[in-house]
Amino acid sequence: MVLEDLTREQVRDWRVRAMKDHQVVFDHIDTYGEPSARRLFSNQLVDQAQRLAGLGHLDLGYTTWGQAR
Structure with a gap:
């Protein structure tokens, strides 16, 4: 992907799309690198996605309180 195009x-x-689903940011980083993602999405959005991923907010697996017992 050529950003200028x-x-x-x-x-x-x-x-x-990236604001709705941070996986879009991670997929872009995997394919084109972090500098490209920062240019396309903004430093703030990439930082936010990485911060939330570090906190486990993107983990879609969950256990309800009833199942956790």
């Missing part, structure tokens, strides 16, 4: 609308769409 994206239209404003495409950049906006990528950013909206």
Whole structure:
């Protein structure tokens, strides 16, 4: 992906998707590297995704209180 070839609308769409699903950020980093992700999504969004991942907020597995006993 060449960021300079994206239209404003495409950049906006990528950013909206990344705000809704941080996995989009991680997939971009895996494919194109963190510097590219920071250019496309913003430093703030990449930092937020990494911070939340470190706190386990992206872990979709869960146990209800009733199952935890």
